[in-house]
Amino acid sequence: MKVLNIEDEMELANSIIAYLSTENYSCELAATFAQAMQKVNTYNYDCILLDISLPDGNGLKVLEELMLKDKQDGVIIISAKDSIDDRIKGLQIGADDYLVKPFHLSELAARVFxxxxxxxxxxxxxxxxxxxxxxxxxxxxxxxxxxxILTKKEFDLLLYFIGNRNRVLSKSTLAEHLSGDLADMLDNHDFVYAHVKNLKRKLTEAGNGQYIKTVYGTGYKWEG
Incomplete structure (x- = not known):
């Protein structure tokens, strides 16, 4: 599952990413309002951790952009104790949850899950x-x-397929989910084919490989 951490306090940001990575989340960082807007307008995320106070803008504007584009990314607002009005406004705009600083990383991970x-x-x-x-x-x-027994990438891919069952997913969409913004720098998406092939093989060897269908010239689909 893919998480975007919008946070300008670098020590906290790195701690969050390190912890969530051990929980099998693929994490990206946006340390400024500009970076956050670029990422949410370009990519999709399973969860966005949104710090409201950014050095070059208000994080609530990022949330408003998500709602304007009718994007389905989950949003958890992370805020200071004295920003109750911003938390209420964020929930009214469309955030799913909020967490007050300081917090335990284990609680953050539980809320993301x-x-x-x-x-x-x-x-x-x-x-x-x-x-x-x-x-x-x-x-x-x-x-x-x-x-x-699946690798981290294979398990993530399986969940992504099931979370989007009966939808055709292109190789570029799968590449973005598995690799985030690094996908734009890759010459091809052969690694997607390799991960799908390995996942399908393991399911088949265990007794079933009928759910993943290849849509030739387009991508893959999980049926069910």
């Missing part, structure tokens, strides 16, 4: 489709009760 679970998976901890079962808190996958 809860938001993504609610928006992408109907608030369920266990996702089931036929013989396939995904335990979100444990980050495990099993088929007919037999565990399937």
């Amino acid at each position: 809860s938001l993504i679970r609610r928006k992408k998976f109907g608030n369920a901890n266990i996702i089931r489709q036929g013989e396939l079962e995904i335990n979100l808190p444990a980050k495990t996958v099993s088929i007919d009760s037999r565990q399937v």
